[in-house]
Amino acid sequence: MRIPPRTPLGSVASVTDKPDRPDKPRRRLPRSVREQEILDAALQVFSKRGYRAAVVDEIAELAGISKPMVYLYLGSKEGLFIACVRRESARMVAAFREAADAGGAPEGRLWAGLAAFFRHVAEHRDSWVVLHRQAPEQGEAIAHELTAARRSVMAEVTGLISTGIADAGGQVRLGADDADFVAHALVGAADSLTDWMERHPEESPEATTARLMNVMWVGMRNVLAGEIWVPPAD
Amino acid sequence: MRIPPRTPLGSVASVTDKPDRPDKPRRRLPRSVREQEILDAALQVFSKRGYRAAVVDEIAELAGISKPMVYLYLGSKEGLFIACVRRESARMVAAFREAADAGGAPEGRLWAGLAAFFRHVAEHRDSWVVLHRQAPEQGEAIAHELTAARRSVMAEVTGLISTGIADAGGQVRLGADDADFVAHALVGAADSLTDWMERHPEESPEATTARLMNVMWVGMRNVLAGEIWVPPAD
Amino acid sequence: MRIPPRTPLGSVASVTDKPDRPDKPRRRLPRSVREQEILDAALQVFSKRGYRAAVVDEIAELAGISKPMVYLYLGSKEGLFIACVRRESARMVAAFREAADAGGAPEGRLWAGLAAFFRHVAEHRDSWVVLHRQAPEQGEAIAHELTAARRSVMAEVTGLISTGIADAGGQVRLGADDADFVAHALVGAADSLTDWMERHPEESPEATTARLMNVMWVGMRNVLAGEIWVPPAD
Amino acid sequence: MRIPPRTPLGSVASVTDKPDRPDKPRRRLPRSVREQEILDAALQVFSKRGYRAAVVDEIAELAGISKPMVYLYLGSKEGLFIACVRRESARMVAAFREAADAGGAPEGRLWAGLAAFFRHVAEHRDSWVVLHRQAPEQGEAIAHELTAARRSVMAEVTGLISTGIADAGGQVRLGADDADFVAHALVGAADSLTDWMERHPEESPEATTARLMNVMWVGMRNVLAGEIWVPPAD
DNA sequence: AATGAATGAGTATTCATTCAT
DNA sequence: AATGAATGAATACTCATTCAT
Numbered sequence: 001m002r003i004p005p006r007t008p009l010g011s012v013a014s015v016t017d018k019p020d021r022p023d024k025p026r027r028r029l030p031r032s033v034r035e036q037e038i039l040d041a042a043l044q045v046f047s048k049r050g051y052r053a054a055v056v057d058e059i060a061e062l063a064g065i066s067k068p069m070v071y072l073y074l075g076s077k078e079g080l081f082i083a084c085v086r087r088e089s090a091r092m093v094a095a096f097r098e099a100a101d102a103g104g105a106p107e108g109r110l111w112a113g114l115a116a117f118f119r120h121v122a123e124h125r126d127s128w129v130v131l132h133r134q135a136p137e138q139g140e141a142i143a144h145e146l147t148a149a150r151r152s153v154m155a156e157v158t159g160l161i162s163t164g165i166a167d168a169g170g171q172v173r174l175g176a177d178d179a180d181f182v183a184h185a186l187v188g189a190a191d192s193l194t195d196w197m198e199r200h201p202e203e204s205p206e207a208t209t210a211r212l213m214n215v216m217w218v219g220m221r222n223v224l225a226g227e228i229w230v231p232p233a234d
Numbered sequence: 235m236r237i238p239p240r241t242p243l244g245s246v247a248s249v250t251d252k253p254d255r256p257d258k259p260r261r262r263l264p265r266s267v268r269e270q271e272i273l274d275a276a277l278q279v280f281s282k283r284g285y286r287a288a289v290v291d292e293i294a295e296l297a298g299i300s301k302p303m304v305y306l307y308l309g310s311k312e313g314l315f316i317a318c319v320r321r322e323s324a325r326m327v328a329a330f331r332e333a334a335d336a337g338g339a340p341e342g343r344l345w346a347g348l349a350a351f352f353r354h355v356a357e358h359r360d361s362w363v364v365l366h367r368q369a370p371e372q373g374e375a376i377a378h379e380l381t382a383a384r385r386s387v388m389a390e391v392t393g394l395i396s397t398g399i400a401d402a403g404g405q406v407r408l409g410a411d412d413a414d415f416v417a418h419a420l421v422g423a424a425d426s427l428t429d430w431m432e433r434h435p436e437e438s439p440e441a442t443t444a445r446l447m448n449v450m451w452v453g454m455r456n457v458l459a460g461e462i463w464v465p466p467a468d
Numbered sequence: 469m470r471i472p473p474r475t476p477l478g479s480v481a482s483v484t485d486k487p488d489r490p491d492k493p494r495r496r497l498p499r500s501v502r503e504q505e506i507l508d509a510a511l512q513v514f515s516k517r518g519y520r521a522a523v524v525d526e527i528a529e530l531a532g533i534s535k536p537m538v539y540l541y542l543g544s545k546e547g548l549f550i551a552c553v554r555r556e557s558a559r560m561v562a563a564f565r566e567a568a569d570a571g572g573a574p575e576g577r578l579w580a581g582l583a584a585f586f587r588h589v590a591e592h593r594d595s596w597v598v599l600h601r602q603a604p605e606q607g608e609a610i611a612h613e614l615t616a617a618r619r620s621v622m623a624e625v626t627g628l629i630s631t632g633i634a635d636a637g638g639q640v641r642l643g644a645d646d647a648d649f650v651a652h653a654l655v656g657a658a659d660s661l662t663d664w665m666e667r668h669p670e671e672s673p674e675a676t677t678a679r680l681m682n683v684m685w686v687g688m689r690n691v692l693a694g695e696i697w698v699p700p701a702d
Numbered sequence: 703m704r705i706p707p708r709t710p711l712g713s714v715a716s717v718t719d720k721p722d723r724p725d726k727p728r729r730r731l732p733r734s735v736r737e738q739e740i741l742d743a744a745l746q747v748f749s750k751r752g753y754r755a756a757v758v759d760e761i762a763e764l765a766g767i768s769k770p771m772v773y774l775y776l777g778s779k780e781g782l783f784i785a786c787v788r789r790e791s792a793r794m795v796a797a798f799r800e801a802a803d804a805g806g807a808p809e810g811r812l813w814a815g816l817a818a819f820f821r822h823v824a825e826h827r828d829s830w831v832v833l834h835r836q837a838p839e840q841g842e843a844i845a846h847e848l849t850a851a852r853r854s855v856m857a858e859v860t861g862l863i864s865t866g867i868a869d870a871g872g873q874v875r876l877g878a879d880d881a882d883f884v885a886h887a888l889v890g891a892a893d894s895l896t897d898w899m900e901r902h903p904e905e906s907p908e909a910t911t912a913r914l915m916n917v918m919w920v921g922m923r924n925v926l927a928g929e930i931w932v933p934p935a936d
Numbered sequence: 937a938a939t940g941a942a943t944g945a946g947t948a949t950t951c952a953t954t955c956a957t
Numbered sequence: 958a959a960t961g962a963a964t965g966a967a968t969a970c971t972c973a974t975t976c977a978t
Contacts, residue, residue: 018499028958050369052286056952066960068954077952108466115465135284135369178445181430185449188426189419196418206465211412214463215419219453227456229448231349231440232342262941262977265720290969300943305970496956496962518837520754524948534964539949576934583933603752603837646913652898653891653917660890664883674933679880682931683887687921690929697916699817699908700810730937758973768939770975779973 035073038063042074042084047126051081051138082145088127089149095120096156106167110160111213114190118205121194132191158183164217170224186216269307272297276308276318281360285315285372316379322361323383329354330390340401344394345447348424352439355428366425392417398451404458420450503541506531510542510552515594519549519606550613556595557617563588564624574635578628579681582658586673589662600659626651632685638692654684737775740765744776744786749828753783753840784847790829791851797822798858808869812862813915816892820907823896834893860885866919872926888918 029037041063045054056077060067074080095116103112121128131149134142162179189212197208223229263271275297279288290311294301308314329350337346355362365383368376396413423446431442457463497505509531513522524545528535542548563584571580589596599617602610630647657680665676691697731739743765747756758779762769776782797818805814823830833851836844864881891914899910925931 031958034958047370049371050284050286052284053369053372055950067952068960069958071953072959104466111465129370133370135287136281136363136367137283138287181427181445182449184426184430185423185446188422188424190422191426192418192422193415196415210463210465211415212419213465214457215416215453216449217453218456218461218463219449219451222452222456222461223448227452229444229452231345231444231447232338265940268941289967299941301969302943302971303941306942311969499961502962515838517839518752518754520752521837521840523946533962535948536950536964537962540963545948572934579933597838601835601838603755604749604831604835605751606755649895649898649913650917652894653914656890656892656894657887658890660886660893661883664886678931678933679883680887681933682925683884683918683921685921686924686929686931687917687919690920690924691916695920695924697912697920699813699912699915700806733937736937757971769973770939771937773974774938 031073034065034069038065038070038073038080039084039087042080043088043126043130046081046084047129051134051142056080078139078141081142084130085142085145085149088124088131089152091124092117092120092127092131093152093156096153100156100160106160106163107217110164110217111209113156113160114186114212115206115209117190118193118197118208122197122205125194125198128191128194154183154187157187161186165220165224168221168224170221171226172224172228174224182216182220186212189216265307268297268299268303272299272304272307272314273318273321276314277322277360277364280315280318281363281367285311285368285376288315290314312373312375315376318364319376319379319383322358322365323386325358326351326354326361326365327386327390330387334390334394340394340397341451344398344451345443347390347394348420348446349440349443351424352427352431352442355424356431356439359428359432362425362428388417388421391421395420399454399458402455402458404455405460406458406462408458416450416454420446423450499541502531502533502537506533506538506541506548507552507555510548511556511594511598514549514552515597519545519602519610524548546607546609549610552598553610553613553617556592556599557620559592560585560588560595560599561620561624564621568624568628574628574631575685578632578685579677581624581628582654582680583674583677585658586661586665586676589658590665590673593662593666596659596662622651622655625655629654633688633692636689636692638689639694640692640696642692650684650688654680657684733775736765736767736771740767740772740775740782741786741789744782745790745828745832748783748786749831753836753844758782780841780843783844786832787844787847787851790826790833791854793826794819794822794829794833795854795858798855802858802862808862808865809919812866812919813911815858815862816888816914817908817911819892820895820899820910823892824899824907827896827900830893830896856885856889859889863888867922867926870923870926872923873928874926874930876926884918884922888914891918 099116333350567584
């Protein structure tokens with residue numbers, strides 16, 4: 001009579017005490033809405049863990065539904081990821097292009113596009129992480145999709161650079177290849193600077209853009225103007 | 235253009251060192267050698283698949299040993315990855331610093347360092363991929379190690395930028411914060427350009443470096459000289 | 469004389485409940501039921517092999533399900549073992565206490581409790597073996613759980629001994645410490661006698677209890693009455 | 703130059719830093735001595751972890767030798783365990799018998815034997831744990847060996863009880879079966895009391911023995927004298 | 937007599953995916 | 958439309974045991 005029984009006398013209750021059937025009634029939502037909710041959840045999880053480490057259970061739970069629903073709607077983990085990538089890629093390009101199109105002159109377009117990029121990433125970090133921070137080779141289809149997504153961002157930038165270069169004129173002739181090079185440099189710099197921004201929340205996306213323009217665009221302009229840097233004679 | 239695994243001495247394996255030894259009698263190596271071979275194999279696999287998707291069996295097989303040896307020597311998959319990261323990080327920093335130290339004037343140091351970087355990445359793509367293309371949050375220890383490795387590369391670059399800026403003088407004063415910003419931009423650009431280089435094998439690391447210097451360093455120099463870019467009035 | 473697994477209701481499975489259902493279509497049971505079946509299987513395997521040597525596959529197979537179900541419901545081998553220990557401990561204490569409470573006078577309570585113990589062990593040998601025949605130090609959590617389980621049995625016995633002693637009165641005063649000592653002796657004796665019983669199936673649990681009472685309780689009574697044994701002068 | 707290099711410039715040392723060959727020179731010992739040292743180590747480890755959870759590496763390390771030596775001398779983990787059991791069993795029986803033989807009259811022999819038992823267990827807890835606290839069924843040979851060891855202890859006790867009973871005479875006739883029963887009770891009680899002793903270090907082995915004699919032997923004596931306890935009429 | 941190097945055969949645990957309702 | 962129940966197929970990690978020196 002010293003130690004109280006762990007379970008009522010004589011009964012032997014389930015040790016884990018999970019009910020057979022939880023009483024939380026599920027919402028009925030139209031397919032299109034559900035699908036977006038699932039993608040929202042997936043985005044978070046894929047962004048946090050990466051494709052491989054992401055677990056479908058977690059996505060389903062975060063979306064507030066059961067796992068079979070995820071499979072019913074998106075087919076497979078891979079399908080889920082690809083859908084995610086497509087949506088986020090489209091969003092990103094849309095944001096970029098929209099801003100650029102409102103930017104006026106070529107230089108203004110580049111500025112507006114980059115600013116939009118930094119704004120978008122600041123607001124949708126997950127999006128950027130899912131698109132650009134995945135480990136390589138997670139399967140044919142995924143690699144293909146990621147390549148496409150990244151290429152589409154790169155294409156936007158390359159386009160702006162090209163027109164910017166053409167507009168700036170200058171003595172030096174730069175070709176498509178150079179634009180591609182600069183676009184790579186610019187996108188890479190921007191990618192890396194998203195990390196910098198995280199540690200400098202006081203810096204607005206516009207301020208960051210201005211800094212970057214000063215470093216890279218001023219260089220471009222002067223190179224076009226003939227100020228070519230050559231390595232020191234060894 | 236796969237790079238053969240490096241020997242423990244850090245040099246690229248000589249061409250005479252063909253892996254055509256008969257299948258089994260390669261056993262019985264001293265610990266220090268085996269260990270490096272395992273790290274060589276791990277580097278390849280982690281680089282190809284990413285941490286999560288990498289399978290220890292594959293690493294063991296590639297190293298030509300059985301799985302238990304991997305665990306005996308490196309403790310765990312995580313330990314293996316961390317050891318990999320440490321070794322590659324040290325190699326990368328060493329290559330970078332060694333080159334910079336031989337570079338003479340500040341501007342020359344920056345040039346030499348960057349050139350060394352591109353050379354190193356061209357020769358050791360796996361190394362760079364393992365250090366900079368992992369999905370986020372694969373566990374506390376790994377995240378910590380990767381952060382440290384990346385920081386150490388960034389620190390090298392920041393150092394060169396700082397002295398470069400100080401040396402260039404000019405009307406505009408730039409602080410430590412600016413050097414950090416530029417370092418981020420530079421490292422990001424360089425990262426992205428490793429992809430560009432893969433598609434432009436005709437371009438030597440030095441040529442790539444020159445291009446990058448023209449885009450970014452010329453910009454820096456002119457900004458220091460007072461040519462500040464400001465966003466167009468909205 | 470293997471005992472068939474018990475149903476979740478705690479009673480011994482009725483004889484009509486033959487396991488001759490066809491092999492596979494037994495699936496789709498509610499969680500609470502499956503859980504108990506898993507514990508039934510685990511009890512058998514842990515009892516037969518001990519914690520370490522028990523293999524989860526075997527438990528799953530015996531329970532007629534796949535391994536992931538075991539992990540889904542009980543979390544881990546350790547969790548499985550602990551759940552087992554808790555259930556069996558509760559059952560054992562319940563059996564003991566129920567019987568004692570029906571035993572009338574203190575001496576009768578002790579008798580009834582011990583008889584219930586031997587009855588319970590005879591019917592549920594696995595239960596006793598899992599609780600009392602595990603190798604030491606199989607991990608913090610397990611050691612803790614086993615200690616708790618064993619303590620709870622010991623506490624029951626100590627309680628009965630104490631009231632029995634108090635009731636018997638006598639010239640010699642015995643304290644709580646003495647009750648504890650006797651309880652240890654009694655439980656140990658009973659434990660050991662479960663082996664004896666296995667080799668003497670003709671002896672009913674009640675007969676065994678009577679024998680034990682004669683050896684131990686008669687001694688107690690006479691000690692209380694002043695018949696103290698002292699070691700021979702050396 | 704901000705972050706000190708993790709390894710000397712340019713070198714890429716082993717990450718685990720375990721030397722290929724430790725410089726601790728091993729002692730040369732004659733086989734018989736080595737064997738005992740190994741058994742000492744094995745005893746500790748088996749006692750601490752149980753047969754299954756014990757790891758041969760740990761035993762070898764504790765014995766200060768390499769694993770192959772263990773196998774060279776004892777053949778296998780099972781052989782090691784069995785050798786352990788045999789040695790400890792023999793020691794225990796020897797201690798018991800020696801003491802009993804010096805005990806004089808039958809009652810004195812029982813007393814002396816039990817006292818020796820408690821003394822032995824107090825001093826050699828590992829021994830007792832290895833012999834009596836192993837999980838069941840760790841393989842045919844082991845089960846057989848443990849049974850033999852336990853039987854040999856039991857036999858000693860049964861012998862003393864028998865002569866004690868015969869000596870005490872009395873009205874009631876007790877047979878070999880009764881002695882066996884009492885021996886089981888006594889050994890079980892003693893086993894359990896080894897735990898009690900651990901928590902009562904102030905109690906000497908002799909004092910513990912006296913307590914036990916009072917509980918059990920006084921009972922025996924009175925039963926022999928005709929004071930038979932019968933269960934209360936239900 | 938003694939050991940560092942090496943492995944075959946497990947074993948716990950996880951996870952994407954499907955089924956029955 | 959939605960879910961609880963269920964699993965095949967990995968995958969990290971361990972350990973008793975042996976080989977070559």
